Amino acid sequence: MTLKSTLARTTAKSAHWLLHDVLHRGGTSLPGKLAVSIDPDVLKSIQQDFDLVIVTGTNGKTLTTALITRVLQAGGYEVITNHSGSNMIQGITGTLVTSKIKPSANGKKPVAVLEVDEANVEKIASAIKPKMFVLTNIFRDQLDRYGEIYTTYDKIIAGIKHAPEAVVLANGDSPIFTRGDFPNERRYFGFNHVQPAEYQPGAAPINTDGILSPTDHSVLHYDFITYANLGKYFSTTDQFARPNLRYQVTHVDELTPKYSTFSIDNTPLRIEIGGLYNIYNALTAFAVGREFNVSADQIKTAFESNAQIFGRQEAIHVDGKDVTIVLIKNPVGTNSVIDMMLTEQDDFSMLALLNANYADGIDTSWIWDAEFEKLHDTNIQAVATGGQRYKDIHVRLKMAGFEDQAIYQDLTRIVEAIKAMPTDKVYIVATYTAMLQLREQLGSAGYIKGGF
Amino acid sequence: MATYDISVAHLYGDLMNTYGDYGNIIALKYYATKIGVTMNYHLVSLGDRFDSSAFDFVLFGGGQDYEETIVAEDLKQKATDLKQYIEHDGPLLAVCGGFQLLGHYMVMADGKKVDGIGVMDHFTTNMYDKSLTVLSGKRLTGNIVIKNNDNGEEYHGFENHQGRTFLGQGERALGTVISGNGNNGMDHSEGVIYKNVYGSYFHGPIFTRNGNLAKRVLATTLQRKYPDIDWQSKLNTVPTESF
Numbered sequence A: 001m002t003l004k005s006t007l008a009r010t011t012a013k014s015a016h017w018l019l020h021d022v023l024h025r026g027g028t029s030l031p032g033k034l035a036v037s038i039d040p041d042v043l044k045s046i047q048q049d050f051d052l053v054i055v056t057g058t059n060g061k062t063l064t065t066a067l068i069t070r071v072l073q074a075g076g077y078e079v080i081t082n083h084s085g086s087n088m089i090q091g092i093t094g095t096l097v098t099s100k101i102k103p104s105a106n107g108k109k110p111v112a113v114l115e116v117d118e119a120n121v122e123k124i125a126s127a128i129k130p131k132m133f134v135l136t137n138i139f140r141d142q143l144d145r146y147g148e149i150y151t152t153y154d155k156i157i158a159g160i161k162h163a164p165e166a167v168v169l170a171n172g173d174s175p176i177f178t179r180g181d182f183p184n185e186r187r188y189f190g191f192n193h194v195q196p197a198e199y200q201p202g203a204a205p206i207n208t209d210g211i212l213s214p215t216d217h218s219v220l221h222y223d224f225i226t227y228a229n230l231g232k233y234f235s236t237t238d239q240f241a242r243p244n245l246r247y248q249v250t251h252v253d254e255l256t257p258k259y260s261t262f263s264i265d266n267t268p269l270r271i272e273i274g275g276l277y278n279i280y281n282a283l284t285a286f287a288v289g290r291e292f293n294v295s296a297d298q299i300k301t302a303f304e305s306n307a308q309i310f311g312r313q314e315a316i317h318v319d320g321k322d323v324t325i326v327l328i329k330n331p332v333g334t335n336s337v338i339d340m341m342l343t344e345q346d347d348f349s350m351l352a353l354l355n356a357n358y359a360d361g362i363d364t365s366w367i368w369d370a371e372f373e374k375l376h377d378t379n380i381q382a383v384a385t386g387g388q389r390y391k392d393i394h395v396r397l398k399m400a401g402f403e404d405q406a407i408y409q410d411l412t413r414i415v416e417a418i419k420a421m422p423t424d425k426v427y428i429v430a431t432y433t434a435m436l437q438l439r440e441q442l443g444s445a446g447y448i449k450g451g452f
Numbered sequence B: 001m002a003t004y005d006i007s008v009a010h011l012y013g014d015l016m017n018t019y020g021d022y023g024n025i026i027a028l029k030y031y032a033t034k035i036g037v038t039m040n041y042h043l044v045s046l047g048d049r050f051d052s053s054a055f056d057f058v059l060f061g062g063g064q065d066y067e068e069t070i071v072a073e074d075l076k077q078k079a080t081d082l083k084q085y086i087e088h089d090g091p092l093l094a095v096c097g098g099f100q101l102l103g104h105y106m107v108m109a110d111g112k113k114v115d116g117i118g119v120m121d122h123f124t125t126n127m128y129d130k131s132l133t134v135l136s137g138k139r140l141t142g143n144i145v146i147k148n149n150d151n152g153e154e155y156h157g158f159e160n161h162q163g164r165t166f167l168g169q170g171e172r173a174l175g176t177v178i179s180g181n182g183n184n185g186m187d188h189s190e191g192v193i194y195k196n197v198y199g200s201y202f203h204g205p206i207f208t209r210n211g212n213l214a215k216r217v218l219a220t221t222l223q224r225k226y227p228d229i230d231w232q233s234k235l236n237t238v239p240t241e242s243f
């Protein structure tokens, strides 16, 4: 380690200490900035201290990263990880240079498990050679900010090309990950819970993206689809098909809004969160764990003993009402939430809040690609809408056949809105900044503690 | 009581569907249902024949660059039938990529030139074209408001495109830009009207946010199929969604 890099790290650590321990503010961007300004190669100076795993993709990065962290810790690894708010280069640099890196209990190298924004993969991978890239999924997401899915994947590939030795561990159910010209070894995980007798071969529904075969650009067919364009796909014009899976979901037993039970490679597992998409997150963590020689039993224990990390779908109580808050930001994510609502056995109401600030995506047209019509198959009893773009979401749900809606233009009336719902169970789906405003209201009314 | 229905063709609905275009069908169906008209939906995609006599309304949406090149290739075998449909006053809404491909050609951001089918006279160049005098090299992204020159109606939407479209013979703009950029950021035109074809860059989707336009196109569609009924009066009884 050079004097310059030592100085860079020391400065970053004191800035972090000042921010975090003295001023009680989060944030790792400023320490990252400081360190890089003193030594632009500061990351190179510490890369031998740990193995780097990059987790990237559109949906599920945060929970997947948290799960991988717990799984590797259960296997005796010392793990460094970042917060979802700092998944770009400066935040990540800050995280790495301010972390105390202790030796692993199992005698192996510590592991840095980093959630990385798709557009920042190359910046990280060019500074530190990763040992593994974990690719969750790529869906269209806030096109005004991120662009099209193949452009996003190209950005990730640009990062992969910096580390030809790294293993690419990818979701094999997503056809896009079979594309790309790079020499890295690819290993796949996916779902294989449907017996061949139950296959229903056919094309995906019309509003599904990314369904062309990489070989001859024909429309792919599927033996089964789990959600969106994920599933067991094959070409009807040539030999192209889903690659062999190294890690697979072998059974799906019970899907409820609060938990799921399933098996991966015949190990029965349970996670304390609903939604099939969250089983993908668990599968990804399982696959990474096994790649690092963590046993299936240790992974099972890691899932069971860390129930609190499945907290993203937040459950709170408002005067006897059982309220679940879910973030929505793109069609696939919203459809997954609606699929989760299909597993709700009780009557419920839904409050949908739409904002269109930069962090939400300023283009609201995606709400027309989410299949709100499917809510008619659930036990939904009432719908209310609100947020800055309440008119958009109001008309969307009206045209989906929910004509009778309470409308809340002003989120300061949100507690009142919840209380006015006719059922005990209430789901609130909200875009990012609407969710922050909602939390602020619930916080000042005393229904949730602390900040966010 | 007689029953009325319309058949809708969604051209490449499995590939050209990137920015909420399907919302246009949802909106059309919503207004149709309000006046007792049933809608039948048909996907017409790669390898399928487009039968010009089988449909009362056609939606041709926008897609990602990759899908758009595949569609452009397949579209050639549908060109004659589409031309016939359009020249026989068939109602059609083309958004973004669909709008571009009905013209002579489009140039993608990377400079690749993709042939359209030229059933309409516009062409689309890319944001790096040297002839651009405004906003060269920038995507045209943001909220947009336009005013229809024939009837003064205002339409609201969101645009997000790199392509710059210039209208040709016999084509007039869907509207004049009040705020935003429109077809090319230079001549204040947005979209196109040619016979009963409407083209636009609006991702809004345009029919959901502009019920006035949706109802007008629906009335045209129904009048063409069932000329003895006053559809406009029926539609006037339905509240117009506009935001």
Ligand SMILES: [Zn+2]
Residues within 6 Å of the ligand: B019, B062, B063, B095, B096, B097, B160, B161, B203
């Ligand atoms: Zn477009």
